[in-house]
Amino acid sequence: MGLSLTIAVFSSFIVFSILLVFIKNKWKGLIAIAAILVNSLISSWLAIRAITGSIFTTHLFAGPVFGDIAIRIDALSGWFILMINFAVITGILYGSRYMKTFEKRTSDITLHYICYILNHLAMIAIFCVQHALAFLCAWELMALSSFMLVIFEHGKIGTLKAGINYFIQSHISVLFLTIAFIWVSSKTGSYDFKAIGGYAAGLKPALGFLLFLCFFTGFAIKAGFVPFHTWLPRAHAAGPSHVSGIMSGVVIKLGIYGILRILLLIKVDDLLVGYTILILSAISGLYGVMLAIIQHNLKKLLAYHSIENIGIIGLGIGLGCIGLGLNNPLLSFVGFAGALIHTINHSLYKPLLFYSAGTVYQATHTQDIDQLGGIIRKMPHTAGLFLTGALGICGLPPLNGFISEFLIFTGLLIGIATGPASAGILLATILFSMALIGGLAMLCFTKAFGIIFLGTPRHEDHVPAGEAGWFRLFPQYLIVLPMLLIGIFPGIFIRLITPAISLFTGPGQTPAISAEVVGTMQTIGLSGAGFLLLCVLIFLAKKRITSGKSPKISPTWACGYSAPTPRLQYTGSSFVRTYRKLISPLLMMNKSEGNISEVFPRPIHSHTNPYDKLEAGLIDAPVRFLRKFMNLFDFLQNGSEQAYILYGVVFIIAVVSIPVIISAVIYLIGI
Amino acid sequence: MGIPVFLLIVFPSLFFAGIILRTKSICSGRKGPSISQPLRDIWRLFQKSAVYSETASFVFQIAPAVYFATLLLAIALIPLGGRSGLISFKGDFVFFAALLSLGKFFNIIAALDTGSSLEGMGASREALYSMLAEPAFLITMASLALMTGHYSFHGIFGALRYGSSLSLAAGALAVFVLIIICLIENSRLPIDDPATHLELTMVHEVMILDNSGFDLGLISLAGSLKFAMYGALISNIIIPHGLAWFYIIPVFLALQISLAMLVGMIESFMARFRLNHNPQYIFTLTSISLLIFLGALIISGKIN
Numbered sequence: 001m002g003l004s005l006t007i008a009v010f011s012s013f014i015v016f017s018i019l020l021v022f023i024k025n026k027w028k029g030l031i032a033i034a035a036i037l038v039n040s041l042i043s044s045w046l047a048i049r050a051i052t053g054s055i056f057t058t059h060l061f062a063g064p065v066f067g068d069i070a071i072r073i074d075a076l077s078g079w080f081i082l083m084i085n086f087a088v089i090t091g092i093l094y095g096s097r098y099m100k101t102f103e104k105r106t107s108d109i110t111l112h113y114i115c116y117i118l119n120h121l122a123m124i125a126i127f128c129v130q131h132a133l134a135f136l137c138a139w140e141l142m143a144l145s146s147f148m149l150v151i152f153e154h155g156k157i158g159t160l161k162a163g164i165n166y167f168i169q170s171h172i173s174v175l176f177l178t179i180a181f182i183w184v185s186s187k188t189g190s191y192d193f194k195a196i197g198g199y200a201a202g203l204k205p206a207l208g209f210l211l212f213l214c215f216f217t218g219f220a221i222k223a224g225f226v227p228f229h230t231w232l233p234r235a236h237a238a239g240p241s242h243v244s245g246i247m248s249g250v251v252i253k254l255g256i257y258g259i260l261r262i263l264l265l266i267k268v269d270d271l272l273v274g275y276t277i278l279i280l281s282a283i284s285g286l287y288g289v290m291l292a293i294i295q296h297n298l299k300k301l302l303a304y305h306s307i308e309n310i311g312i313i314g315l316g317i318g319l320g321c322i323g324l325g326l327n328n329p330l331l332s333f334v335g336f337a338g339a340l341i342h343t344i345n346h347s348l349y350k351p352l353l354f355y356s357a358g359t360v361y362q363a364t365h366t367q368d369i370d371q372l373g374g375i376i377r378k379m380p381h382t383a384g385l386f387l388t389g390a391l392g393i394c395g396l397p398p399l400n401g402f403i404s405e406f407l408i409f410t411g412l413l414i415g416i417a418t419g420p421a422s423a424g425i426l427l428a429t430i431l432f433s434m435a436l437i438g439g440l441a442m443l444c445f446t447k448a449f450g451i452i453f454l455g456t457p458r459h460e461d462h463v464p465a466g467e468a469g470w471f472r473l474f475p476q477y478l479i480v481l482p483m484l485l486i487g488i489f490p491g492i493f494i495r496l497i498t499p500a501i502s503l504f505t506g507p508g509q510t511p512a513i514s515a516e517v518v519g520t521m522q523t524i525g526l527s528g529a530g531f532l533l534l535c536v537l538i539f540l541a542k543k544r545i546t547s548g549k550s551p552k553i554s555p556t557w558a559c560g561y562s563a564p565t566p567r568l569q570y571t572g573s574s575f576v577r578t579y580r581k582l583i584s585p586l587l588m589m590n591k592s593e594g595n596i597s598e599v600f601p602r603p604i605h606s607h608t609n610p611y612d613k614l615e616a617g618l619i620d621a622p623v624r625f626l627r628k629f630m631n632l633f634d635f636l637q638n639g640s641e642q643a644y645i646l647y648g649v650v651f652i653i654a655v656v657s658i659p660v661i662i663s664a665v666i667y668l669i670g671i
Numbered sequence: 672m673g674i675p676v677f678l679l680i681v682f683p684s685l686f687f688a689g690i691i692l693r694t695k696s697i698c699s700g701r702k703g704p705s706i707s708q709p710l711r712d713i714w715r716l717f718q719k720s721a722v723y724s725e726t727a728s729f730v731f732q733i734a735p736a737v738y739f740a741t742l743l744l745a746i747a748l749i750p751l752g753g754r755s756g757l758i759s760f761k762g763d764f765v766f767f768a769a770l771l772s773l774g775k776f777f778n779i780i781a782a783l784d785t786g787s788s789l790e791g792m793g794a795s796r797e798a799l800y801s802m803l804a805e806p807a808f809l810i811t812m813a814s815l816a817l818m819t820g821h822y823s824f825h826g827i828f829g830a831l832r833y834g835s836s837l838s839l840a841a842g843a844l845a846v847f848v849l850i851i852i853c854l855i856e857n858s859r860l861p862i863d864d865p866a867t868h869l870e871l872t873m874v875h876e877v878m879i880l881d882n883s884g885f886d887l888g889l890i891s892l893a894g895s896l897k898f899a900m901y902g903a904l905i906s907n908i909i910i911p912h913g914l915a916w917f918y919i920i921p922v923f924l925a926l927q928i929s930l931a932m933l934v935g936m937i938e939s940f941m942a943r944f945r946l947n948h949n950p951q952y953i954f955t956l957t958s959i960s961l962l963i964f965l966g967a968l969i970i971s972g973k974i975n
Contacts, residue, residue, distance in 0.1 A: 431806075432810060438769075520762070531770075553724075554725065557880050
């Protein structure tokens with residue numbers, strides 16, 4: 001069955017790709033949707049079977065180099081496949097409308113859609129194959145296709161730069177993974193993932209941890225943990241909005257999947273791993289949101305929030321590991337459940353936010369938050385959708401974000417109460433950061449929503465003409481549905497996800513713990529539903545009581561000032577100014593400001609440009625140093641062909657003579 | 672079971688604002704209005720028609736209802752005197768904090784909805800202050816959870832015992848932290864002066880400049896509810912375990928009244944801080960909550 005399925009998927013890809021090349025531009029979007037749907041149906045069927053208990057395993061013989069490729073879909077892979085399928089479907093539904101703007105660029109559009117389908121296939125393959133070489137191939141395919149997706153607007157220099165930055169960093173990730181895989185396969189002679197577990201079990205603890213770190217670093221670069229995050233805000237801001245949504249919502253989750261998979265395979269000291277992940281995640285969470293707040297560019301703001309959310313997911317994973325290490329099954333269940341559900345949650349609201357940001361961008365032609373304003377009057381649906389996403393990402397009830405954050409908070413409390421003092425002190429610090437992250441996220445999204453959608457337009461050039469079409473709103477409403485469902489029926493959802501969690505926590509006590517957690521979550525879901533009801537009741541009561549009195553509409557009270565202009569409004573920068581001043585030592589704001597001079601001063605401009613301090617220290621400074629060092633050798637690159645031929649001759653002589661000289665020396669010493 | 676507790680917290684809250692006002696009047700040598708005057712004001716507001724800003728959207732119209740609903744639900748979580756609230760589950764204080772954040776979220780965006788620069792200013796401050804105050808509340812509650820080994824309001828307050836001087840100190844500090852958080856969340860002195868007339872220095876008052884009629888009434892009522900809510904939390908820490916219900920009710924009422932009088936006294940005898948000193952002041956709370964945490968670690972025998 002494995003072979004026939006693979007053939008079916010590949011042949012459908014080829015058929016659809018050929019169709020995409022030859023068909024009219026108008027129909028390309030539909031063909032792409034059809035292709036994605038076909039692939040999603042096949043993979044979702046396998047995934048749902050895996051989640052409900054029948055694990056899909058098969059072997060595929062792929063020639064002498066690869067050997068037998070093991071394909072295994074367990075509950076973990078199943079959930080990840082379902083998650084990416086949903087995001088990719090909404091992405092293409094939205095994207096096929098988004099790309100209408102670029103309909104004239106035939107070849108670009110064709111390439112874009114083919115890469116989109118390829119990216120989807122590669123991601124499914126990553127979740128299915130458990131064979132090092134095939135995994136690396138799929139990983140590379142995913143990296144390349146998403147690079148092509150990001151640089152769609154390759155006419156812009158910034159986009160190309162961001163794309164190349166992403167390209168290089170994702171290959172550093174590949175480098176780490178390759179080293180780790182080669183390490184294992186050179187010792188065991190097998191490419192199967194099972195060999196990794198077997199090999200790691202026989203290693204010394206320190207070496208095992210090193211192997212784990214090697215994998216972890218590779219996957220952490222993909223996931224965007226600080227300090228491996230610098231590619232993320234650039235790449236996510238550069239691509240078309242549906243690509244940003246997919247990249248942020250699911251592509252970075254491949255890193256999370258990798259980390260989870262490796263945790264299943266390599267059994268090292270759980271506490272050490274847990275603490276490492278926990279500390280790194282807390283830093284990622286805080287740093288991500290701290291930088292998100294000061295961004296002027298909406299998509300960059302959202303991208304930095306992805307780093308924050310990856311941090312929260314990491315906190316869940318870390319708690320789960322600590323639970324394993326402390327032999328506390330409840331803690332490990334709650335931790336891994338929080339991580340998995342937050343992964344799914346983030347794959348819902350982040351694309352939603354990016355899609356609505358894309359709608360705003362196409363309607364106003366700017367991503368600068370401070371130029372926008374009052375969009376809610378022209379685009380109420382988009383505003384409502386963005387607000388829903390914002391409430392979700394801030395972890396507020398009754399939406400889904402709260403469910404996963406609640407689980408992680410519960411995990412922290414359990415860890416503090418039951419762990420030893422050292423764990424308690426660390427976890428209290430994490431609790432502090434978690435609470436701070438929540439507050440900062442609220443600051444960030446009240447800024448984003450309030451400044452962009454509310455108030456009056458801040459610039460006359462950036463006023464939208466009207467609401468986006470229903471084709472564009474439909475996929476976004478489609479995302480709101482599971483967000484609400486998870487928020488209001490979290491119990492059912494946790495029951496469904498229990499098989500995946502029990503892979504980590506072991507099948508023993510998990511069902512009983514799951515039942516206990518489900519009970520609590522049921523109450524939360526009910527309270528959330530009750531809350532919605534209460535809101536509606538109060539609103540209806542208000543309508544009823546004030547029904548006889550028609551409200552008056554008048555200008556906003558400006559405290560007596562009679563000629564307020566839109567420019568008097570608070571901007572995004574002024575909204576977060578106090579915050580920026582508070583944490584200024586941690587930030588890097590490049591500011592250029594003119595001075596007021598002369599008796600009748602000319603107009604002056606103040607320009608701020610937020611930059612990443614870690615990037616300046618960890619990426620820019622070494623690169624600068626490397627350049628300086630390399631410049632010492634620029635005399636070699638002198639442009640004369642004779643010199644280049646000489647280098648070749650020198651190289652050949654060196655290749656031949658160095659071994660001869662070495663063996664001569666050995667011979668002489670030997671005497 | 673939960674409904675009497677809920678009503679017991681909600682009902683006295685109606686007079687909270689009145690008691691504060693009366694205390695302030697007496698302290699400044701005036702007779703002052705009766706304690707039901709704010710209630711009568713709210714009743715009058717409920718009957719008035721509203722004026723909406725031409726800039727405002729649906730957000731502005733639903734925000735007060737959402738804010739009010741979050742407070743009602745938050746109060747439903749609070750137990751009293753060994754009886755659980757309407758809703759109780761493990762980790763309900765996290766839900767409590769999230770509900771309050773939700774209410775604030777809507778308040779802030781409603782303020783930004785009017786497009787007024789002054790309201791934006793207030794909104795910015797509110798967002799910052801609540802961000803700084805949130806860790807203190809959660810760490811305090813986590814410490815109490817560590818002390819008692821329970822994870823819900825009901826469990827924690829039911830199991831809180833003051834056997835040693837250390838636990839007494841932790842309890843006292845927790846009360847202190849909660850009182851300060853209560854003042855911050857309600858935008859009272861020394862963070863924010865509700866009686867000021869200068870919009871530039873307001874926090875909460877400037878955010879609701881454009882609210883009128885029913886909405887303004889709802890927001891004023893919510894303010895009283897918020898006081899009572901924190902008052903109830905504080906009472907839970909103070910009221911000794913195992914008290915019969917006919918003692919609990921008068922003790923609870925007395926505590927609520929004394930909290931209101933305390934707020935009135937603070938407002939009479941203290942000046943407002945400079946706005947740029949507020950963040951440090953609020954952040955100090957977190958270090959106090961860490962002290963409680965340290966105490967909890969010792970009490971639970973993890974360090975000695």
